[in-house]
Amino acid sequence: MTARPAATRRRPRLAVWKFASCDGCQLTVLDCEDELLAIAAEVEIAYFLEASSATGRGPYDLSLVEGSITTPADLRRIRHVRRVSKRLVTIGACATAGGIQALRDFADVREFASIIYARPDYIATLERSTPISAHVPVDFELRGCPIDGRQLLEVISAFLAGRRPCVPAHSVCVECKARGNVCVMVAHGTPCLGPVTQAGCGALCPAFNRGCYGCFGPMESPNTRALNAQLRELGMSTPELVRVYRTFNATEEPFRQASEEAGDDA
C-alpha cells in the first residue's frame, strides 16, 4: 500500500486560533521546523495568523486552540470556532486549564483593573479565566506551558491516522527515570512537583537539576497531600506551598485543592 500523492486528494484543513495567551504554544507549532514541510504536505494550513496573514475560510477539519476565555468577545468567538471545526484540540495550559491568568479567580479582577488602568471602564473582561472546555465541547486537550513539540506532532499524526493520540496521563517521574535523571527530591532535597504532575515535557527541569514546576498540570491520580507533607519536610513554608501550585494550572481542581489544603494545614 502506498499513500496517494498529496496533490490528488483533498488535504485536511488546519486552523490555529489564539485566545488569552502568550503565543508560546503557537510558537511551538512553528518550532517543529523539521516536520513543518511534512505537515504542510498532508494538511492545508488554512488559518494561522502567527505564521501567515492569509486567512482561508472555514470549515476546518482540525482546529488547534491556544489561550483561555477572558472576555465577552472571546466567548462569542470560541463558539464560532467550534461551529467551523470538525475536531477541536486545545493546546497548552491556558486553553486547557485557564492558564496563569486564572490567578484572577482567587481575587477580584475589577480591583486589579482599577489599579492597573487609567480608565478601567474601558476594560471589558470576565470575572474568571476559563478553559475552552468550559464553553464548548473539546475533542482533545494537550497540556503544557508551553506544549511539547513531540506531543503536538503525535496529536496531529494521530488525527491524520484517525487514532487515539499516545499522550500518557501518568506522572513526570516515569519519563524522568526513563531519561536517567537522578531524583532531585531524594538526592538533592530539591522540592519537585513531578510526582503529582502529568508527563509530557520529557522531565526537562529535573534533567537540569531543577524541581518540576507543574507546567503540565495534575497527573491522573495526584496525591498532593502526601507530596505536601514531604515538601514541608524539605523546608517549604505554607506560603511557598500555596504558591507552588498557583502557577499555570492554578485552577485545575487537584492543584487548587492542594494549595487550599496547604493553607488549611498550616
Next chain:
Amino acid sequence: MNTVVMESLEPLVAGLRSDGFTVVGPTVRDGAIRFAELSHSAQLPAGRGDDQQPGHYRLTERGDELMFGFAASPDSAKRYTQPPRQALFRMRGAEVEETRSQAPRIALLGVRACDLAAIAVQDRVFLGGRHPDPAYRERREALFLIAVNCAVPGGTCFCVSMGTGPKATAGFDLALTELSAPHRFLVETGSERGAEVVAPLPHRPATGDDVTAAEEVSRVAATRMGRQVDTDNIQERLAEARDSPRWTEVASRCLACTNCTMVCPTCFCTTVEDATDFGGGQAERTEVWDSCFTLDFSEVAGSPVRGSGSARYRQWLTHKFSTWFDQFGVSGCVGCGRCITWCPTGIDVTEELGCIL
C-alpha cells in the same frame, strides 16, 4: 575458580576497552554515584560513599581509598539489560521491517550481588518459558559482568534477608573484592570469558591472607544490613493479609509516581507505543518501561481494574514478595533497597511488610 590479586583496575578498564567493550561503572555525577561510561579507573568514586535512608540519598566523603565504599546506585543493570525505550519494528504499508539495533558490548563494572540476583530473575522472565525474548538474549550475551562484593552496605539494604548477598556467588564474569592495607583487589573469575580478560593483565596469585581478608569483608558486610525482612511463609502470610487496613494507610502516603518500579532491578513491565507518520504510509512500534502504579496499566474496557492507590500498592508488593514465586519460581525482590531510598515520600517496603504481616 581461579583467584588472583590486582593492584590496580586501570589495566582491566584499558584491557576491556581495547577488547571493544564500552566500560560502564560507578562515578560521581549529579550528586550521586551513578553508572556512566568510564575511560579510566580514576573516574571511579574513590573515597566517596553514600548515606541512604527512606526517601533520602546523599553523597558522603569517606576519607579513605575505597573505590567501592558505597551501596546500590540509583541505576541498576536493568538500564542495560532492558533499556527504557526500544524500537520493535516499523511497517511500511503491509511490509514489516525489524528495527532492532545491534546490542552494545558493555562491560558493567561494579554490579553487586543483589544486582546479579536481579539479572538472574530477569533471565527467568525473559528467557524462561515458551516465548524467550531474542533482543534481551542478545543484550545479555553482549554484557560482560564485573561484580564487586559489597564492603559498605547502605541504610536501606536487606540482601541478607532475601538470600542474595552481600557476596556474589554466581552469574558474573569477574568478581572483585576491594581490600585495604595495601589497597588491592581480589579477583575471582566466573567464566571462561572472564579468565581470558584477566590472563594478559598484571596480576599475582592470591595468597591465603588475601582470601581471608576478602572473606572478612563479606562477613562484616552481612552484619551491616540497614533493613531486614522476615521471609518465613511470606506467601501464605501475604495472602492472609489481603484485607489488611495497612494497604489503605500506605496508599495515603503513596504518590503512585512509579519511582519504586522504575528503580527496581526486577520490575520488567512494559507497554508499547505506536506512532504513525503524517502521510499514513508508515507506522512504528516502540516498547517503553511501564509501571503497575499507572492507571493505564490496568485499563480494561475504558477503566482501570486497580483504580485505588491501595489496590495498586498491594498489587506491586504482593507480586514482588509472593505471586512472583508462583509465576517465576523465585522472589521478585532481591533486597537492594532502591525502592526505599528512591521513594520520594520514603515508603519503606520492609516496614510495610512488618506492619502488614
